[in-house]
Amino acid sequence: MKTIRREIPNQFRLPRRISRLGELAYNLWWVWNPDSQILFSFIDKNLWEGVSHNPVAFLQQVERPYLNAVTNDRWYLELYDKVMQRYDDYLRGANTWYSEKYPKLKHKSIAYFSFEFGLHESIPVYAGGLGVLSGDHLKEASDLGLPLVGVGFIYNQGYFAQHITEDGWQETRNLILNFDQMPVIPLTDEDHQPLTIQVDLPDRAVTARLWLIQVGRVPLYLLDTNVDSNSPADRQLTARLYSNDPEVRISQEILLGIGGVRALRLLGYQPDVWHMNEGHSAFLTLERLREMIQQGKTFEQAAAEIRKGNVFTTHTPVPAGNDQFPLWLVDKYFVQVWDQLGLTRDQFIDLARHTQSWGDNFSMPVLALHLSNQANAVSELHGQVSRAMWQFLWPERKEADVPITHITNGVHTGTWLARRMGLLFQQYLGRDWRERADDLDFWSQVEAIPDAQLWAVREHLKRKLIMFANERARKAWHEGGSHPVQVVAGGVLLEPYSLTIGFARRFATYKRGNLILRDFDRLMRIINNTRMPVQIIFAGKAHPADEPGKLIIQQVYRAVKNAKTAGRLVFLEDYDMNVARYLVQGVDVWLNTPRRPNEASGTSGMKAALNGALNFSVLDGWWHEAYNGMNGWSIGDETEYSDPNLQDDAEARELYDTLENEIVPLYYSRRSSDKLPGDWMVRVKESIRTLAPQFSMKRMVKEYMDELYLSAMGVKKAPNAAED
Numbered sequence: 001m002k003t004i005r006r007e008i009p010n011q012f013r014l015p016r017r018i019s020r021l022g023e024l025a026y027n028l029w030w031v032w033n034p035d036s037q038i039l040f041s042f043i044d045k046n047l048w049e050g051v052s053h054n055p056v057a058f059l060q061q062v063e064r065p066y067l068n069a070v071t072n073d074r075w076y077l078e079l080y081d082k083v084m085q086r087y088d089d090y091l092r093g094a095n096t097w098y099s100e101k102y103p104k105l106k107h108k109s110i111a112y113f114s115f116e117f118g119l120h121e122s123i124p125v126y127a128g129g130l131g132v133l134s135g136d137h138l139k140e141a142s143d144l145g146l147p148l149v150g151v152g153f154i155y156n157q158g159y160f161a162q163h164i165t166e167d168g169w170q171e172t173r174n175l176i177l178n179f180d181q182m183p184v185i186p187l188t189d190e191d192h193q194p195l196t197i198q199v200d201l202p203d204r205a206v207t208a209r210l211w212l213i214q215v216g217r218v219p220l221y222l223l224d225t226n227v228d229s230n231s232p233a234d235r236q237l238t239a240r241l242y243s244n245d246p247e248v249r250i251s252q253e254i255l256l257g258i259g260g261v262r263a264l265r266l267l268g269y270q271p272d273v274w275h276m277n278e279g280h281s282a283f284l285t286l287e288r289l290r291e292m293i294q295q296g297k298t299f300e301q302a303a304a305e306i307r308k309g310n311v312f313t314t315h316t317p318v319p320a321g322n323d324q325f326p327l328w329l330v331d332k333y334f335v336q337v338w339d340q341l342g343l344t345r346d347q348f349i350d351l352a353r354h355t356q357s358w359g360d361n362f363s364m365p366v367l368a369l370h371l372s373n374q375a376n377a378v379s380e381l382h383g384q385v386s387r388a389m390w391q392f393l394w395p396e397r398k399e400a401d402v403p404i405t406h407i408t409n410g411v412h413t414g415t416w417l418a419r420r421m422g423l424l425f426q427q428y429l430g431r432d433w434r435e436r437a438d439d440l441d442f443w444s445q446v447e448a449i450p451d452a453q454l455w456a457v458r459e460h461l462k463r464k465l466i467m468f469a470n471e472r473a474r475k476a477w478h479e480g481g482s483h484p485v486q487v488v489a490g491g492v493l494l495e496p497y498s499l500t501i502g503f504a505r506r507f508a509t510y511k512r513g514n515l516i517l518r519d520f521d522r523l524m525r526i527i528n529n530t531r532m533p534v535q536i537i538f539a540g541k542a543h544p545a546d547e548p549g550k551l552i553i554q555q556v557y558r559a560v561k562n563a564k565t566a567g568r569l570v571f572l573e574d575y576d577m578n579v580a581r582y583l584v585q586g587v588d589v590w591l592n593t594p595r596r597p598n599e600a601s602g603t604s605g606m607k608a609a610l611n612g613a614l615n616f617s618v619l620d621g622w623w624h625e626a627y628n629g630m631n632g633w634s635i636g637d638e639t640e641y642s643d644p645n646l647q648d649d650a651e652a653r654e655l656y657d658t659l660e661n662e663i664v665p666l667y668y669s670r671r672s673s674d675k676l677p678g679d680w681m682v683r684v685k686e687s688i689r690t691l692a693p694q695f696s697m698k699r700m701v702k703e704y705m706d707e708l709y710l711s712a713m714g715v716k717k718a719p720n721a722a723e724d
């Protein structure tokens with residue numbers, strides 16, 4: 001095998017005493033270890049904010065006197081030594097959950113494919129929930145010691161930055177990412193040339209070079225077609241996420257699936273488990289079939305063999321949302337492939353055929369389901385919906401027996417938890433609370449946190465959120481080009497003592513970002529009650545091609561600008577992981593209003609719960625199984641509606657009723673003894689106690705391991721062996 005160099009660009013001239021900051025910058029371990037971020041921010045707080053918390057850009061730009069100053073600061077140096085010690089211990093990974101539970105499976109490996117990875121705002125190559133879930137999955141796999149590697153794309157134009165015009169129209173600003181200024185490591189060969197793989201597309205071969213992002217102990221390999229030998233059009237193939245051009249899309253998916261397998265082979269991996277996170281990577285099955293058939297297996301033997309190791313996770317509860325291609329496109333791109341697999345065209349199409357009212361399509365989830373022995377949905381409710389939706393693939397089975405199980409999503413505790421909240425947990429739950437983030441009994445100790453301390457942290461986090469909004473509005477105003485009303489819309493009239501609701505998500509129509517505006521006058525009466533005021537902060541992007549989604553943003557933005565709101569409705573532009581962190585940590589209530597059953601899971605509410613915000617949501621996705629009557633609120637019951645208009649009317653009414661009669665009064669009621677909102681705190685603790693462990697990424701990744709990966713490794717689960 002060729003020599004592969006994965007050399008951290010040695011570009012910083014750092015004082016010797018703190019020279020390892022350069023190494024730390026290139027391992028995303030710092031993302032979920034807030035103390036390690038202090039090692040950067042403490043040096044120059046302004047610059048740290050200015051480079052959007054990107055330590056590589058930070059170290060490139062920081063001025064020498066600031067660096068010299070900390071080398072004389074005892075407090076700083078002590079922290080530096082402590083953090084580096086923890087970092088080294090972590091990387092050594094002597095005793096992990098995996099190594100202790102599965103000592104015999106040390107040499108196995110798991111490949112995890114996803115179209116997007118959301119790891120941190122400084123690497124903006126994710127669009128939303130799917131990417132953040134993938135990023136959190138890698139971080140937790142690292143924490144648990146799973147032998148996992150990620151495969152995806154690094155999009156050199158990222159996802160777009162959002163700007164809202166005065167009239168509320170979403171404008172997209174394209175980014176040009178500079179990988180040299182990001183925690184991204186180039187892979188090169190022995191001659192220091194970029195390491196590349198190739199895939200065949202019609203009439204040409206396309207080359208992709210490989211990059212590495214180190215996520216704790218887990219490597220993430222990323223493909224990038226922006227290389228000289230490609231045509232200008234091919235260089236753009238991996239420029240952006242979720243193109244609407246079907247030819248770009250199928251080319252990207254060929255690159256991810258087929259190119260991804262080739263990249264792993266080049267890097268020397270022989271994965272036992274192949275996890276397709278959503279259907280985008282399902283072409284990997286074709287490459288694995290081809291490999292085996294080339295070694296002399298028949299198609300049937302090869303298919304039986306690869307099924308064993310394949311794991312497929314579906315995230316899409318509506319048929320139209322699923323990734324599929326028209327057959328003419330499949331003919332164009334795969335005409336060579338069915339021969340290689342020993343199939344006729346029809347047999348090839350049958351691997352993924354999805355017959356719909358408008359004709360036959362080549363469906364990526366169908367391909368994945370046909371060729372995976374392990375398949376799952378992402379919440380209990382989504383499991384039911386998925387079994388019904390894909391039952392036609394198993395006509396001989398009853399719906400309940402369709403082999404799609406569910407593993408409910410979770411969130412990576414360290415990534416989403418506010419540092420101050422973590423300190424409280426450390427003090428009252430114990431130093432090992434991070435290792436026990438998924439231990440339900442352990443979390444009952446939340447009751448021991450004094451209300452006054454918990455409330456003080458909550459108020460601190462809300463102030464931080466409001467200052468963040470203020471600062472952004474100030475900056476936009478100062479930079480020019482905005483109308484004064486946009487400064488108000490950006491949150492300058494927010495104040496830190498009002499009940500604050502967050503609504504932040506992709507503006508897809510089913511998420512109904514405008515449901516709360518349905519009876520505007522009633523909403524105004526609720527929020528402008530001067531003794532019990534309410535503020536609502538909106539944020540979120542619409543896909544650039546989603547006109548109805550952009551219209552909803554416009555409707556929201558126009559409402560926000562209305563003087564009747566008295567500045568209590570706010571829209572924060574450019575939702576990303578940074579904005580998300582401020583919001584989920586700072587608001588009191590997290591609102592979610594999807595049209596059932598369109599929300600496969602949802603994860604932002606889990607992030608909010610962890611930080612002591614209360615969920616107020618339709619009983620869809622994760623909330624359907626999480627809500628217990630005391631850990632937040634529901635909107636509506638499980639009523640099915642045939643008329644969406646009636647449904648919106650009814651659910652908006654229920655939303656206002658609960659808000660007005662329960663949530664607002666509860667928040668403002670004060671105990672006479674200590675002037676704290678005692679009944680509110682009871683709910684907050686109930687929410688943290690029940691939701692933080694159950695919807696942790698730790699619980700989730702352990703379930704993937706114990707239920708799906710183990711089976712994909714061909715290991716039979718011993719009775720109770722998977723219970724800890």
Ligand SMILES: *Cc1c(COP(=O)(O)O)cnc(C)c1O
Nearest residue numbers: 128129505576577580602603604
């Ligand atoms: C968590 C997160 C999401 C996913 O949120 P949903 O609850 O699925 O809507 C989307 N975008 C960002 C930036 C996030 O952090």
